[in-house]
Amino acid sequence: MNGDTHTHTIRVYYEDTDHGGVVYYANYLKFMERGRTEFLRSLGLELDAIDQQYGILFAVTEANIRYHRPARFNDLLQVESRITMLRGARIHFAQRVLRVADNTLLADAEIKLACTHRDGGVRRIPAPMMACLQSISEGR
Amino acid sequence: MNGDTHTHTIRVYYEDTDHGGVVYYANYLKFMERGRTEFLRSLGLELDAIDQQYGILFAVTEANIRYHRPARFNDLLQVESRITMLRGARIHFAQRVLRVADNTLLADAEIKLACTHRDGGVRRIPAPMMACLQSISEGR
Amino acid sequence: MNGDTHTHTIRVYYEDTDHGGVVYYANYLKFMERGRTEFLRSLGLELDAIDQQYGILFAVTEANIRYHRPARFNDLLQVESRITMLRGARIHFAQRVLRVADNTLLADAEIKLACTHRDGGVRRIPAPMMACLQSISEGR
Amino acid sequence: MNGDTHTHTIRVYYEDTDHGGVVYYANYLKFMERGRTEFLRSLGLELDAIDQQYGILFAVTEANIRYHRPARFNDLLQVESRITMLRGARIHFAQRVLRVADNTLLADAEIKLACTHRDGGVRRIPAPMMACLQSISEGR
Numbered sequence: 001m002n003g004d005t006h007t008h009t010i011r012v013y014y015e016d017t018d019h020g021g022v023v024y025y026a027n028y029l030k031f032m033e034r035g036r037t038e039f040l041r042s043l044g045l046e047l048d049a050i051d052q053q054y055g056i057l058f059a060v061t062e063a064n065i066r067y068h069r070p071a072r073f074n075d076l077l078q079v080e081s082r083i084t085m086l087r088g089a090r091i092h093f094a095q096r097v098l099r100v101a102d103n104t105l106l107a108d109a110e111i112k113l114a115c116t117h118r119d120g121g122v123r124r125i126p127a128p129m130m131a132c133l134q135s136i137s138e139g140r
Numbered sequence: 141m142n143g144d145t146h147t148h149t150i151r152v153y154y155e156d157t158d159h160g161g162v163v164y165y166a167n168y169l170k171f172m173e174r175g176r177t178e179f180l181r182s183l184g185l186e187l188d189a190i191d192q193q194y195g196i197l198f199a200v201t202e203a204n205i206r207y208h209r210p211a212r213f214n215d216l217l218q219v220e221s222r223i224t225m226l227r228g229a230r231i232h233f234a235q236r237v238l239r240v241a242d243n244t245l246l247a248d249a250e251i252k253l254a255c256t257h258r259d260g261g262v263r264r265i266p267a268p269m270m271a272c273l274q275s276i277s278e279g280r
Numbered sequence: 281m282n283g284d285t286h287t288h289t290i291r292v293y294y295e296d297t298d299h300g301g302v303v304y305y306a307n308y309l310k311f312m313e314r315g316r317t318e319f320l321r322s323l324g325l326e327l328d329a330i331d332q333q334y335g336i337l338f339a340v341t342e343a344n345i346r347y348h349r350p351a352r353f354n355d356l357l358q359v360e361s362r363i364t365m366l367r368g369a370r371i372h373f374a375q376r377v378l379r380v381a382d383n384t385l386l387a388d389a390e391i392k393l394a395c396t397h398r399d400g401g402v403r404r405i406p407a408p409m410m411a412c413l414q415s416i417s418e419g420r
Numbered sequence: 421m422n423g424d425t426h427t428h429t430i431r432v433y434y435e436d437t438d439h440g441g442v443v444y445y446a447n448y449l450k451f452m453e454r455g456r457t458e459f460l461r462s463l464g465l466e467l468d469a470i471d472q473q474y475g476i477l478f479a480v481t482e483a484n485i486r487y488h489r490p491a492r493f494n495d496l497l498q499v500e501s502r503i504t505m506l507r508g509a510r511i512h513f514a515q516r517v518l519r520v521a522d523n524t525l526l527a528d529a530e531i532k533l534a535c536t537h538r539d540g541g542v543r544r545i546p547a548p549m550m551a552c553l554q555s556i557s558e559g560r
Contacts, residue, residue, distance in 0.1 A: 013457060015304060015450045019297035019353045020258075025200040026173075026295065029166035030435045037433060037494075048494035060165040064204045073299045074457075074468035118160075153317060155310045155446065157439035159493045164435060170295045177293060188354035213439045214317075214328035300538075305480040306449035313446075340445040344484045398440075 006039035022070035035079030065109035146179035162210035175219030205249035286319035302350035315359030345389035426459035442490035455499030485529035
């Protein structure tokens with residue numbers, strides 16, 4: 001964690017690439033979810049425990065992603081994650097994927113999530129989790 | 141093809157779902173790419189032949205996707221694809237994913253692509269391909 | 281269905297390929313699962329309905345796969361599925377993936393599954409489903 | 421590396437799970453490939469550099485995998501990789517996936533690979549790479 005931005009490192013494997021020789025475009029969304037999960041873990045928030053305790057999941061409601069440069073097999077990537085909005089049932093993240101070797105920006109995205117009950121329907125983020133998230137996103 | 145909108149049907153398999161019991165959010169981008177590929181095929185444009193002839197690929201430069209309702213295992217989905225912009229090296233698509241059973245809108249997206257040479261660098265869409273694409277997207 | 285062998289056709293998309301220019305080796309297991317799911321559907325067995333009615337899933341316990349020739353982007357593939365053993369909680373399949381264009385064998389596998397309750401533990405295949413499966417795999 | 425066995429740790433993310441609440445069966449092959457790639461990296465062998473220098477890839481020719489217990493979302497897994505055969509163009513690996521929390525064996529596999537030229541055709545493993553691999557698999 002650097003200020004309010006969490007950083008997670010990812011290696012590109014064969015499974016991530018496509019026939020164009022680069023990382024397949026949908027897989028950046030996988031990388032970004034790994035980044036968000038590790039961000040939450042760094043705050044002590046484990047999504048499996050939260051699911052078991054509250055029966056809630058975080059569903060992506062919107063993803064806006066721009067692809068700047070391609071990642072390639074064996075690249076080491078850095079996923080940066082920062083909360084930009086937090087209210088009621090909603091969390092918005094700004095995320096970036098950079099190539100570690102030369103710090104090039106490969107992709108950036110705005111990802112919007114809603115706290116959702118397993119039985120359907122949006123739910124307010126549980127208070128202890130909200131307090132924890134607010135501590136890192138103060139002033140936003 | 142219905143007017144300027146192409147339709148492609150997709151079955152949801154186990155591979156597409158996640159632990160939340162629904163289709164994993166990144167997989168809608170896979171479904172949409174299948175829809176675009178079949179759209180082009182319906183116009184006689186085969187991407188492997190185009191790659192071999194011109195050495196070009198279509199790289200996604202931006203994807204803006206909204207998730208409305210979840211798809212589930214064994215659902216039959218309809219992917220609708222329509223060209224909204226076509227100029228030089230660029231093609232923009234508007235795409236929607238619907239559940240066939242009740243015609244519910246599950247996700248919709250704007251996907252922007254650039255014609256790219258395998259050696260790097262943006263290239264104008266080859267003239268014969270452009271003519272073919274224009275025939276279907278007249279007036280846009 | 282041709283005798284006791286079910287055939288399902290699959291198109292190779294970008295998502296299926298890797299940086300080596302061919303279909304990623306794990307993805308043949310996806311193709312084979314699609315084939316098994318369509319085999320069961322052709323018998324009137326819908327896995328989501330069976331899950332809802334009995335709370336059971338079919339878990340792969342063993343997969344033995346040989347890769348003969350690579351599939352490539354845009355290839356049309358044929359997945360052949362045949363039941364080779366059926367008893368109690370267990371179903372074994374012999375499956376093959378062929379390239380439609382020249383009928384070349386790309387991969388073949390033996391896949392063993394066990395009927396499993398969602399709460400854990402192996403369960404006998406429900407009698408109506410078993411009767412249905414036996415009708416197609418008579419004499420095996 | 422512990423004796424001749426390399427260990428690589430993997431976190432299970434949402435992308436890896438399926439609607440059954442467990443890791444999708446094909447994804448263990450992804451985990452095992454990550455394990456093999458990290459094994460080679462630990463010996464100083466980078467597959468992208470080897471591809472660029474020699475034009476070779478390692479293609480899986482056979483995978484025999486047994487699934488013992490399911491991995492679940494957020495589990496930490498350990499992938500163990502060991503070379504069991506090394507000759508000419510061929511490498512065989514024995515691999516296991518364990519859950520770190522309780523050291524339970526989840527899956528084990530025998531994976532056979534062949535050194536293949538990008539232009540097609542099997543090639544002997546380049547001598548410097550072979551020497552490096554032999555140093556770790558002495559006596560086998």
